[in-house]
Amino acid sequence: MSGWFSVVPDKGMLVRQREKLGLSQEDVAKRAGIKLEQYQRYETQENAFTNSSMRIVNAVLTALELDITSFGKGEYCLEPVPEDDPINNILSKI
Numbered sequence: 001m002s003g004w005f006s007v008v009p010d011k012g013m014l015v016r017q018r019e020k021l022g023l024s025q026e027d028v029a030k031r032a033g034i035k036l037e038q039y040q041r042y043e044t045q046e047n048a049f050t051n052s053s054m055r056i057v058n059a060v061l062t063a064l065e066l067d068i069t070s071f072g073k074g075e076y077c078l079e080p081v082p083e084d085d086p087i088n089n090i091l092s093k094i
Contacts, residue, residue: 031063
């Protein structure tokens with residue numbers, strides 16, 4: 001299965017989308033049902049989506065009006081996913 005990209009968002013992607021929507025970091029955190037500090041760590045990439053549950057990734061993307069399927073297909077990401085990465089198993093079911 002080639003063509004998948006890692007779930008490491010382009011640096012600044014979350015910030016650009018949040019600003020495009022005219023939302024504060026607090027707005028996004030509330031929409032996603034997570035703590036402000038947790039969302040801030042995603043924006044600074046101190047915390048990676050790859051270390052988060054799919055529920056939280058989906059909540060953040062939904063809060064930012066981004067599509068989880070597009071995200072999974074690499075539209076917001078930078079690096080190819082290795083064939084043996086567990087995310088390939090999840091994404092192949094979408």
